[in-house]
Amino acid sequence: MRIAQSRQKSYHDKRRKSLEFQEGDHVFLRVTPITGVGRALKSKKLTPRFIGPYQILERIGEVAYRIALPPSLANLHEVFHVSQLRRYIHDPSHVVQVDDVQVAM
Template identity: 80%
Template sequence: MRASQSRQKSYHDKRRKNLEFQEGDHVFLRVTPTTGVGRALKMRKLTPRFIGPYQILKRVGNVAYQIALPPSLSNLHSVFHVSQLRKYIFDPSHVIESDKVQIKENLTFETLPLRIEDQKSKELRGKTISLVKVVWGGATSESVTWEVESQMRDSYPELFPSVLGSATVFRRDIFI
């Protein structure tokens, strides 16, 4: 029995490498249901196995590290065993550029009506509603929506050829 254990230990020790991190390194944190991380994230089927990267603040013991957690994980203890960490290797493709969209405090952004492409009437039970197809543009790509013609005439008379007006800045708030 001891010979078998010794043989298995030697197999394991050949492949084992001791992990050590320095202060300032970035690591991924393992998400498992047994640790508090899995419970904090409301573990689901498609939850990633590792989250992060997070920065190492200091080494606490031989095999424990304190990491900087975001406010969303503030209910967790910030010290983790080295087995729960994986080294993060920086890759420029991991950096995601945000769009140049300026979002306001009420989570809206501005789009501008560019032109009216089409017009149609929609028949309801007792009345007819005139609709216009408006092409919107702005910081994002162009989008097309059908709007009520009377509301568009009141808000943006410059878009209609029958009414001449001065060029003004148009605004439409989109909720995210």
């Protein structure tokens, strides 16, 4: 029994990666039904799965992080488990430049 358990543990550990963030990193926050974000849409398929990016302020313990939330999410607690976060990788091509639009009246 112990041999089988050890073998299964080694298979699991090969695919497992630990998530660690540093202060100042940016992350996406997983949206769950508990948070209530995205409830304005009737269809669950259309609600966002992650929101953000938000900056990590500090690490609390081994697996929790305090993130800077905007005032619109003030009803949420600012400490989240690492499983609720996803790393944000900054890419300049994601930034959309808005051109000035002139409207003739």
